[in-house]
Amino acid sequence: MNLSNxxxxxxxxxxxxxxxxxxxxxxxxxxxxxxLAAAGFNLIINARNEERLLKVAQQLKSQNIEVKSVIADLSDKAGVEKMIQSTQGLQVGLLINNAGYGTSGLFVDASMDAEINLLRVNCESVLALSHFFAKKFKQQQRGGIIFLSSLVAFQGVPYAANYAASKAYIQSFAEALAVELKPFGIDVLAAAPGPVETEFGQRANMQMDNAMSPDQVGVSILAALGKRTNVVPGLLSKVLTYGLRTLPRSMKVKILEKVMAGFTKHQRSGAE
Structure with missing residues (x-):
């Protein structure tokens, strides 16, 4: 699926x-x-894996655009600063806060270092980058910021407690900024997809069945920017969202407990 002309x-x-x-x-x-490359945007792209990112950069350059690759770990303040410095002198008009990862299993058995690192990537780096670019966009009187929220952002999620809480932060932050920044010509969008086939599941140690592919959600996210402040991309995400919408919050937590227990059952069996 591709964006229309x-x-x-x-x-x-x-x-x-x-x-x-x-x-x-x-x-x-x-x-x-x-x-975005197909739409003619020049890109500053970021990831931790240098070999993979440089390969992606070469693919994107085939669209006759400029690409700057920034190899940086956004859990490190130096990595965030490296991202900011890489944009100096460039007319940036769009920020996509996509970097993030999850953890799963019983919180009491979790590595505290891993959980704190999650917050640094999912929340602290997003806060810092959003603040920098919001100021820049305010001066320009135009710009857009996309936040990657999640369906787990709308209630507590047992066996993914910290990850879901980090996405609740993102959802709330984005909704508030959408109002604050609108007078300055800045559009803000919170995108809340359901399960998507990415490396997220592997890193979070979850087995995710019936997940959507990234190309099923990307276009609908970009098409919603500037038109809405929230989007639930993909048919599966919409079904899950609307199916849970009318239920009491406590019941949503119970349902998500069963869903997440299925994703992490290989972990839980060892703990129990």
Whole structure:
């Protein structure tokens, strides 16, 4: 699935010439970067894996655009600063806060270092980058920021407690900024996909069945920017969202407990 020519022109006219995409070497980040390259955006792309990111950069350059690769770990303040410095002198109009990862299993058995690192990537780096670019976009009186939220952001999720809480932060942060930044010509979008086939599941140690592919969600995210403040991309995500919408919050938690227990059953069996 690809953006229509009309959408490509709308996005480029409104947010061009440069876009920043974190976590761009795979999954949703790669899909969004690919769609933006096809729309004519020059790109600053980020990931930790140098070999993979440079390969992606070469693929994107085939669209006759400029690409800057920033190999940086966003759990490190130096990595965030490296991202910011890489954009100096460039007319950036779009920030996509995609980098993030999850953990799963019983919180009491978790590595505290891993859980704190998750918050640094999923929340602290997003806070820092959003603040820097929001100030830049305010001066320009135009810009766009996309936040990758999740369906797990709307209630507590047993066996993914810290990850779900980090996405609740992102969802709340994005919704508030959408109101605050609108008077300055800045569009903010929170995208809340359901399970997507990325390396997320492997890193979170989860077996995710019936997941969507990144190309099933990327176009709908970009097409929603500037038109809405929230989007639930993909048919499966919509079914899950609307199916849970009318239920009491406590019941949602119980349902998500069963869902997440299925994703992490190989871990739980050892603990029990």
């Amino acid at each position: 009309q959408e490509k022109k709308r996005l480029k006219d409104k947010y061009g010439d440069w876009a920043v995409v974190t976590g761009a070497s795979s999954g949703i980040g790669l899909e969004l970067a690919t769609q």
